[in-house]
Amino acid sequence: MDWQEISGSWVLIPQHPIGIVHFLGGAFVAAAPQLTYRWLLEQVAKQGYAVVATPFVNTLDHSAIAGNVLLSFNGVLDELRQKAILRRRYLPIYGLGHSMGCKLHLLIGSLFQVERAGNILISFNNYAARDAIPFVGQFNFSPAFNVEFTPSPVETNNIIAQKYNVARNLLVRFTNDTIDQTTGLSELLQKRFPNMVAMQILAGTHVTPLGQDISWQAGKEFTAFDAVGQWVKQEILYRELNLLRREILRWLDPMSPA
Template sequence: MAPTWQTDGHTWFLLPPQPRAVVHFLGGAFVGAAPQVFYSRLLEELARMGMAVVATPYTTDIDHAQLALNAAQSLHRSLQSKGLLELPLFGLGHSLGCKLQILACLAVPSLGSRRRGNIFLAYSNAGLDRALPLLRLLAQAWPQQQLADLWRMWMGSSSPPVNLWLEFEPSPAETNRLIEEQYPVRHNLLVEFRQDDIDDIPLLYQQLCRKYQGHTEWQHLEGDHLTPLGFSYPFQVGEEFSPIDAFGQLIYQNLLAPNHQMIRSIRAWLATQLAH
C-alpha cells in the first residue's frame, strides 16, 4: 500500500515509514503543475518500493533556469524539513522536467554532485517553436476537464504560462553546451517511447556516453510522449468484486500497459543502483 500524499503547501510528498532513498520528481510542461494528480500512478508505485517521493510542482515559464533553481532550492528545503538529507538521492523527470532536472543539478552543485542517478522519460530540449506541437498533443489527448482545471490554476498567477515571442532560457544550444561541460551525474537511465517522435533522447544519450562511458542506459519501450502520465485506479469497486469490476480493471490495465512496463523498468533500475 502506498503512503498517503502530503503537502507543505508548496511540495507534494509520499513518505514510506523507512525510506530506502529519495526520488525527486519534475513533470512535463503544464502537467508539472500538479504531479500528485497527473503522475500519481508512477509516483505511488515508487513509494510502494520504499522510495520517499518529493514532487515539486511548477508553473510553466520560458525561464527554465529560474524554474530549475526554484526546484533545486525547494528540494533542499524539503530534504532538510523531512529528515531525508542522508538518503541516496535520485532525480526523475518527464519531457521538460528532464531538462529542469539537468539544470537543477547545475543550479545547486552540492545537490547535483551527490545524486546517485537521474532518470529521463521522453526528454525534451525543444526550442519554443518546436514545443508548441507538444501543447497541441496534450490538448488532443488529455481530458478537457483536467486541462480546464490546470488553466484556472495558471490564470491565478500574475503572468501567462508562456510568452510566445521569446525563446527558452537557456536555449537548446546553450543547454547542450552545459550538459557537455558541467553535467555532474554519472549514472543515468534514458527511456524513449517507440511511438514518440518529438523527444531528444538520442542526442542526450550521445552526450552522456561521451562524458560517462558505460554508465548510461537507454531503454526503448512501447508508448508515446504521454505514456508517463497516469492516474491511480480511477473508480471504486463494489463491496463484492463483481464481473463488471473485473472487466473494468482489465480494460484499465490494458490501456495503461505501456505505463506499467515503464514503471517496472524504473523500479528495476533503481533497485540495481541501490544494490551497488
C-alpha cells in the same frame, strides 16, 4: 501514505524510506504533479522511496526554474530532517523527470553543486520556444524581439556536455513519441560518462507517464463481464504504464522484485 505539502512540494513518505526521489513533470502538467502523475509516483513510494514532487509554472527562464525547484526540494529535506521524519543519516537521492522535467534535472546537475545517486530522464525534449509554445509561431516578431528559452536548446546541450555532474542515468523513450529527443541526449551523456548511461525504449507515447489507474468495481458475484473488465484494465489501459514502472524500479534497485 498520504500526500502532504511541504515547502512548496508534494511529498509521500513510506514508513522506512530507502531513498529519496525528486520528481519534476512536463511543462503543461507540472503545476499539480501529485495529481497528474499520481499513479506512477505512488508506485515508486510503495517500493520504499520518499517522493518529493515539486510543482512549477513554465516560463522562458528555465535556469531560474531549475534553481527554484531545487530550493524547494532542499527546503523539504531540511524540514523532514528537523522533524526527524528522515531518520537515517544518508539516503541516496535520485532525480526523476518527464519531458521538460528532464531538462530541469539536467540543469540542476550542471549548474548547481548537488549529490545525486542518479537521474531517470523520461521523454526528454529540448525544443526552441517557437516549437514548444504553440502560439509563439503565430506572431511575426521583429528580429530584435527574440523569444527563446534560457538557456536555448544549443546552450543547454553545451552546458550538459561540459558541466553535467550526475554519472549514472537511465533514459527512457517511447516508440510512439514524436517529440522525443532522448537519442541525442544519450549521445551527449555517453561521451561524458561512458558505460554509465542506459537507455530503454518502451511501448507508449509522450503522455504514457500521465496514465492513471482505473478502479474496476466488481459486483457481489464476480462474473465473466467483471473478468473482461479486469483484463482490459490490466492488459490495455495501463500495460504501458506498468512497463515504465518496472523499468524505473529495476534501475533504482536491480534486486527489486518489481
